[in-house]
Amino acid sequence: MAFTIATTVDEALERLADGARPVAGGTDLVVGARQGKVPLPHDLVAIDRVDELLTIGQDDHGARIGAGVTHDRLLSNPLIVGDYTALADGAALIGSPATRHVGTIGGNVMNGSPAMDTGAPLVVLGARIELRSATTTRLVDPLELWTGPGTTSARTDELCTACLLPALPARTGSAYVRLEFRRAMEIAVVGAAALVRLDESGSVLDLHIALTAVAPTIMAVEGTEVLMGRTVDDNLTDQVAALASEQASPISDLRAGDRYRRHTVGVMARRAVQAAAQRAQGTMIDVPVNRAIGIGAAR
Amino acid sequence: MFPPPDPVSYYQAMTAVDVPRFVRADGPDKVTGSGRYAADLQQPGMLHAKFLYAGRTHARITRLNTEPARTIPGVLAVLTAADVPDVRYSPGVADRRLFATDVVRYESEIVAAVAATSVEAAEAAVAAIEVDYEPLEPVTELEAALADGSPLVHPDLDSYDIDDGIVAHGNTAGFSSIELGDAPAAMATAATVVSSCYVADSCHAAPIEPRAIVAQWEGEKLTVWSSTQVPFDARAGICQTLQLPTNRVRVIVPHLGGGFGGKCGFHFEAHIAALARAARRPVKLVFSRREEFMVPDRRREGMIVDITTGLDDNGHIVARTGWIAIDNGAYIADCAFFPQLAAMHVAGPYQVPNLQVEAHLVYTNHQPSGSVRAPTAPQACWALESHTDELAATIGMDPVEFRRLNGIDNDTVGPSGQHYERTGLQECITAATELVGYGRDLPEDEAIGVAIGWWPSFSMPAGAYVKIDDDGAGQIITGAQECGTGAVMTLRQLAADELGMDPEDFQLVYQDTSAGPYDTGATGSQTLFNNGRAVVGAARQVAEQLKALAAGQLEAAPADIVLADGVGSVVGSPGASVSIAELAATAAGGELLLGHGSGSPTQAPEVGATCVGDQGMAAWVSPQVSCHAVHIRLDPDTGVVRVLKVGAAHDSGRIINPMGALGQVHGGVIMGVGQALTEITVYDHDGHQLNPMLLEYKLQTAADGPEIEVKFIESAPGDGPGGAKGLAEAPNVATAAAIANGLARLIGHPVRHLPMTAERVWTELTGGIDSTDATKRQEA
């Protein structure tokens, strides 16, 4: 058993090249090992003290979120909450205050669960995932990164160093909504993220939807082009719900049956589009949307 | 970030009750982390225990070879049934042994136990044990289990030791009925008859502390530290199964991290003691979360309830019949009284002149059921109270009005023929409905549901000593056990009241079978009711001693001495006084200040009903009644229900410690919300548990807690100290039922399956078929 605490990315990459596995917050890796899912790797490199991975930065092209940024920083960061609100919605739902305090975006992305809460937001926001090895750096589309439940296309010597988000045009709003049976310590039964861009008259210029926990990986909804130029009304959101339900391929498990999942993912998609459109129009809806409207809201 | 709320103002904001400041004696230890739990204990040379479980729900052992385990380095003891006395135990029906002998009857039945120098070695040893099984057909469905020709869980049941009064045969572990008047004849005369069927799934107590045990022998004397709610039961179980005299065994409970009934009964103390004896070293067992869910014989029982009620033209109940099947699981644990108790809850706190309820406790190859907070009540009350709203709807009467009309009142007779001279039920109905504004206009996705419930006070033997040391500070030495209810803490208040002292002048010595006299333990809401009697008795003896001493010093008659504010003084001349500390110092040089108390438990009242399989559950001492009114909102697109506010009104007699009492109601309500909506233990076809983990077993969290407003109705005093009744279980009775009734208003009909999960609610809303729905099952 080897355990190293890296302080620089290069040091971490060197250890990965030697066969070590990275551990950030450990909320998937260690908890999973204790549950007997997968044994704890014999060679671990801790990356939670690598300063380069802990920053949230912004330039003309957009935002750069270090892989080691924790969920509680995401949900309270003014840039994320202001411009990339769906991501803040997702981060705010993860586990409990303790989970959010140590769990990281890099860990969430690289763990590759189909129920991950930052995944659908990253997809609709147009994120690229930065992967570095000792010798290479590449940017990948998250939908190409996730290859199945708990698997990614990253090589074992690659570290996720950041998530890059493009700058978003004016009148763009995003939101993430998930179905949950309780208000903390929950895993998405299903979920949906939406990004909506409107023109000055309120017609749709851009609309993206991605779904959580209804396929082997986070999935994008296709065919939203037909919604361009329309206003976000009940007709449009009905169509959104139908698209999401049709394209989902949910399974039945302990948390829910497939029929129920297929129906409710449509409901989540509808609500995500409604919330994203309101935000695009400048209406404030507190993070997370789940607590402000819809499931479990206090009204 | 936020300043901690002042507990007093916090509770005052939450409740209609005035709350005096009273800090629990164990509070500082628990919140600072200085308290020690059983899993924290270390002994020199201590070994670690692991159990080998059957892993199948019904099978015959054809070969068992422990030799490979014994050769693993660090393994010092490997035990099976062959290594302990051949004793069958369990209250009521002696149906189990410490280790499986021939047949295993649930998946977590213990086949072998290992003690080793490390957890890893113990795990390796358990994995090395070789067992061959011949599969037997599992029994998992209640109705099928009762049908002729069903495979039997205990084919030799008739040869077991069975207590008088228990009717057990076939797959019936116990049958009870309550009969009053002539229900079939009266039903035939009824103007309206409504029948309903309800099915409740099983769930768990899920205490946050998984259980832990340490056993240590010194010569022939055994000390066991255990996270049990009932140390005297644990001691009795050890003595029975290992054949030891009572006075050689001491059971000590360190701080207990919650129980909710899950830690009642005798569990694994004897296994660990036997390992410690074989290994000649102290041995420790600590359960994982998974084991805490799967292994103990404590699970809230699943239930099927059929109810039929007949009403006359004015809406009065003329007759009720009921049929109940309760999933006992593989062994009876402490379930023998469940059928009759469930029958009382299906009868309910109503005036029912003609009653006939039958209840079957059914053996299955599931984990054994056992007392979880208010056993049988939340499910049975949910069924009855859903049925009650159906009755009211059928005759077009407001459901609250229906309960006023038919519920018990002062000087009425209840369904078992017991006469109630005083009861706060009608006041509870008024208070709870007022707390949530029943009857006001609500948005179309919101509703208020109302339910009433009841629960006995259990009258038991108990004992305590009270002494005052030379400095005037006191000690209460009691056999009582604390599981978080605060009842033991409240004993200080009772002693202080008798002695004119401050509750905080007293220290408690408790949870130790060799220190305190016998007590039933943290079970049956009985601690304050019975141990309070004992402490008051003991304190009164000390008060007499103090009065005699004060009388001598003040040259007055002992009868003229009053003890108040820490001094003894002469009535009418408050100037003539002497402090209790001074009297204590005097006593320390002569006859010590020392009292003992026990007192006789209150006798059960006479009842008019005829009871087959009588377990004493139809005659209730100091009955507690309650009404919960719940304001909910339904998300019709997903079936998710959110509980917004609960108004809880309780008649638990006189409330001695309001802050502790409020905590009990809040906790009971939150548990009720979980049982109503999210808590379910899921089984596969063969009876394996599928969700023995907190991620998939959905307890309510702090973030889910509704607003809870409480009112205590104190107009009907009980037989406990100062007019108290029990309290800990009553708040867990009516919440799920009230939520169900709110939900039925929004859906248009009841959800007949508990818990009423979002998916089940959505299925009802969309007219879909839930294959496990009771009515559908019966049609099929």
Ligand SMILES: Cc1cc2nc3c(=O)[nH]c(=O)nc-3n(C[C@H](O)[C@H](O)[C@H](O)COP(=O)(O)OP(=O)(O)OC[C@H]3O[C@@H](n4cnc5c(N)ncnc54)[C@H](O)[C@@H]3O)c2cc1C
């Ligand atoms: C109680 C609880 C509740 C939870 N609730 C939620 C929830 O609501 N929603 C949700 O989505 N998740 C939830 N999770 C899962 C988990 O907290 C999140 O996925 C979290 O973001 C994981 O981050 P981490 O830093 O702890 O990852 P770790 O456990 O440290 O790592 C996870 C995996 O990713 C790899 N890894 C980590 N960082 C990198 C990197 N930079 N580059 C390459 N590989 C990397 C690790 O090797 C490991 O395989 C919950 C977990 C717990 C324990």
